[in-house]
Amino acid sequence: MLSRVRSILIIDDEDDIREVAALSLEAVAGWTVFTASSGKEGILSASELQPDAIVMDVMMPGMDGPTTFKNMQQTPAIAHIPVILLTAKVQGVDQRRFADLGVAAVLFKPFDPLLLSHQIAAALGWPE
Amino acid sequence: MPTRPESAVAPDASAKTKALLADLWRRNRPVIEARLATLELAAAADPLPSQLRAEALDAAHKLSGSLGMFGFEEGTAIARQIEELLDAAEPDRALLASLGKQLRDTLLPSA
Numbered sequence: 348m349l350s351r352v353r354s355i356l357i358i359d360d361e362d363d364i365r366e367v368a369a370l371s372l373e374a375v376a377g378w379t380v381f382t383a384s385s386g387k388e389g390i391l392s393a394s395e396l397q398p399d400a401i402v403m404d405v406m407m408p409g410m411d412g413p414t415t416f417k418n419m420q421q422t423p424a425i426a427h428i429p430v431i432l433l434t435a436k437v438q439g440v441d442q443r444r445f446a447d448l449g450v451a452a453v454l455f456k457p458f459d460p461l462l463l464s465h466q467i468a469a470a471l472g473w474p475e
Numbered sequence: 476m477p478t479r480p481e482s483a484v485a486p487d488a489s490a491k492t493k494a495l496l497a498d499l500w501r502r503n504r505p506v507i508e509a510r511l512a513t514l515e516l517a518a519a520a521d522p523l524p525s526q527l528r529a530e531a532l533d534a535a536h537k538l539s540g541s542l543g544m545f546g547f548e549e550g551t552a553i554a555r556q557i558e559e560l561l562d563a564a565e566p567d568r569a570l571l572a573s574l575g576k577q578l579r580d581t582l583l584p585s586a
Contacts, residue, residue: 361537363503367496367544374492375485406536435540457543457551460492 353473354379356396358389358415359404359433367460368402376464386415393425400471402454405434405445413448420449429471433458477546500545504583510534511579514557518572532561542582553578 355378357368362384369380381396383389386403387410393401401419405412412432420426429451434441445453452470454463468475517523517531535558542550557574560566 361541363499363506363541364544366499367541370495370499371492374495375488435536456540460496460544461489 352377352379353400354381354396354398355467356381356383356389356393356398356401357403358383358386358392358401358407358412360384360407361404364404364433364456368458368463371460371463372467375461376468378464386410386412386418389415390418390422390425393419393428394422397425398428400451400467401428401430402467403430403432404456405432405436413445416448416450431467431470477548496545507538507582510538511575511582514571514575514578517561518568518575521568523566523568528561528566532558535561538578547582550578550581553581 353376355372357365357372357380359365359368359382365382365384369382372378372380381392381398383392386407389401389403403412403415407415410418412434416430416432419428419430431452431454432445432448432450433454433456434445435456436442436445442453452467454466454470458466465475467473511534513527513531513534517527520527535554538554539551539558542548542554553574557571557578560571560574
């Protein structure tokens with residue numbers, strides 16, 4: 348049986364991160380990618396588009412990733428969507444703090460564009 | 476832009492992704508230049524104003540989180556050192572200047 352095309356919402360305030368993530372997930376995995384540049388926009392997009400998963404930056408101006416995630420958890424229409432946090436923080440204490448939020452996974456920036464889809468699939472238990 | 480080792484990705488997808496990345500790196504050059512300039516401005520400032528320090532810290536953080544995507548792993552390591560330096564109570568400005576130059580030479584060797 349062919350696996351269906353996945354859809355991913357990337358939420359990051361940095362244009363280059365959004366562009367690289369989108370082009371890698373589209374070109375390498377053939378997934379459908381949506382993007383948003385802020386937590387607020389991300390919540391609206393997730394509600395409307397109902398992606399299979401959300402990949403979101405931790406540090407964003409305004410509403411940061413952890414706060415956006417908490418808001419998503421309180422929004423019934425999108426609370427079920429798995430969220431992966433992306434962080435450039437390398438300290439173990441930060442990593443544990445993010446993992447303790449209840450997100451599906453924490454991935455690290457910079458990511459390898461050729462491996463990002465594999466990392467996401469592995470974190471979410473998606474067959475490849 | 477540095478070349479990446481081959482991975483398990485299908486060759487056509489890998490080549491397409493690399494070409495798109497190279498194009499994005501070229502288009503992204505003004506952003507990289509601006510971030511390097513912010514770091515250099517901070518290294519030259521005496522004293523270092525808190526606003527400029529925050530801007531430089533943000534620039535270093537963004538560089539450390541993005542350069543490796545384009546194959547500049549060494550650039551990410553240098554940017555991370557700069558980020559830690561700017562986060563310290565008393566940043567060593569001479570070291571900041573030296574790392575800033577090292578980062579520029581790594582990213583834009585012909586500039």
